[in-house]
Amino acid sequence: MYSRRDFFKNAAAVSIAATSVVHAPAALSEEACKVFNPDLQKATSPEQAIQMLKDGNARFLAGKTVNCDLKLQVKESSQQQSPFAVIVGCIDSRVPPELVFDQQIGDIFAARIAGNFVNDDIIGSMEFATKVAGAKAIVVLGHTECGAIKGAIDGVKLGFLTKMLTNITPAVDAVAGFDGERTSKNKKFVQAVADTNAQLAAKMLTDKSEVLRELVANKQLVIAAAMRNIETGEVTFL
Numbered sequence: 601m602y603s604r605r606d607f608f609k610n611a612a613a614v615s616i617a618a619t620s621v622v623h624a625p626a627a628l629s630e631e632a633c634k635v636f637n638p639d640l641q642k643a644t645s646p647e648q649a650i651q652m653l654k655d656g657n658a659r660f661l662a663g664k665t666v667n668c669d670l671k672l673q674v675k676e677s678s679q680q681q682s683p684f685a686v687i688v689g690c691i692d693s694r695v696p697p698e699l700v701f702d703q704q705i706g707d708i709f710a711a712r713i714a715g716n717f718v719n720d721d722i723i724g725s726m727e728f729a730t731k732v733a734g735a736k737a738i739v740v741l742g743h744t745e746c747g748a749i750k751g752a753i754d755g756v757k758l759g760f761l762t763k764m765l766t767n768i769t770p771a772v773d774a775v776a777g778f779d780g781e782r783t784s785k786n787k788k789f790v791q792a793v794a795d796t797n798a799q800l801a802a803k804m805l806t807d808k809s810e811v812l813r814e815l816v817a818n819k820q821l822v823i824a825a826a827m828r829n830i831e832t833g834e835v836t837f838l
């Protein structure tokens with residue numbers, strides 16, 4: 601079966617040859633813009649789902665994002681959804697998951713909360729997205745220069761934010777024996793906490809959820825942590 605994965609393989613070859621083309625050529629975009637459906641979702645392995653996200657970020661970095669007719673996609677996705685991945689990301693305006701990974705309507709579930717931590721409600725959302733709705737990968741996406749991470753490091757007190765930031769405290773505490781100042785002014789410390797926070801969140805998904813643990817054990821799901829550099833737009837898997 602010809603799939604969007606095959607398309608993107610071909611498109612990559614095309615885009616290397618035609619470096620002056622910013623978006624995929626119109627004729628090819630039609631295939632690339634097909635809304636993800638149950639057949640495509642079933643035929644996608646967890647590893648392929650991760651690769652599709654990596655390929656999407658590569659297109660983003662290369663300025664080769666796919667330009668789809670969103671109104672048509674709304675129409676095509678109106679009766680069902682079969683996304684291939686879930687992203688847990690920060691609310692930061694510079695890291696919208698669909699743009700970061702060059703995905704379209706119906707492609708990914710996205711949960712966003714300041715500091716991209718997970719709690720029982722988000723874990724429940726992940727269980728729905730995977731066990732019920734069939735997504736094959738979960739990526740916890742942190743980013744550099746995260747304000748929530750900095751706030752947790754400095755122990756910011758403000759309204760409900762005070763309690764919310766305690767969700768990130770375990771990551772601050774886990775970065776032990778760090779050489780240098782343990783404040784938000786120390787960029788290296790901030791980044792070490794951000795990396796640890798994303799990794800701990802990814803680990804917590806299977807530590808706490810029997811549903812997700814079982815999917816991973818049965819090789820129906822892959823869970824990963826990743827970091828987006830807000831200066832370059834690049835996503836690095838941790």
Ligand SMILES: [Zn+2]
Binds near residue numbers: 690692746
């Ligand atoms: Zn952030």
